[in-house]
Amino acid sequence: MVSFSAEAGVVKDFFTDAWENSKYALNCGANDLYVPIRTWHNRLFYDDEHIDKYNEEPWGIGYGRSFWEGNEWHGVYAMVFKDSNFHPETMIGYAYQYNWELGTSGDLRAGIGYTIGVTQREEYLYLPVPLPLPIAGISYKRLSLQAAYVPGVKNDGNVLFAWLRWTF
Secondary structure (H helix, E strand, O other): OOOHHHHHHHHHHHHHHHHHHHHHHHHHOEEEEEEEEEEEEOOOOOOHHHHHHOOOOOOEEEEEEEEEEOOEEEEEEEEEEEOOOOOEEEEEEEEEEEEEEOOOOOOEEEEEEEEEEEEEOHHHOOOOEEOOEEEEEEEEOOEEEEEEEEOOEOOEOOEEEEEEEEEO
């Protein structure tokens, strides 16, 4: 059985690693341009009335810094875009993605990971709300398509948010 203090140590190490990798990305990473491209509301969890009124084109922009360490990608980012209700939303955080090379050239990779950060939305009076989400992506050289899934309940959440990332 794992003791509570051992579990607390794992959580502390997780956040310490994320903090150190964030600082390294900011100080030594490459510049990234983020372009939100799609917000998809999972049709299994939404009725037509809600789908018809929601925005699924989150036009916006973002900036980040990132670095690769073997097959691991680490990045920090800030984005602003139109949310599902056509209001501005911000998303700021750290992201980690473990990647597998597809093919022999090393140019094409696919991976999964997570992001931790905060978002600010109109319905929450733009107060920062914690944002721990799973992410996945595929990259070809300096261009990446990444997405995060926001879990939820009937007619709320259950949204796939996708963006392009170009590394300079």
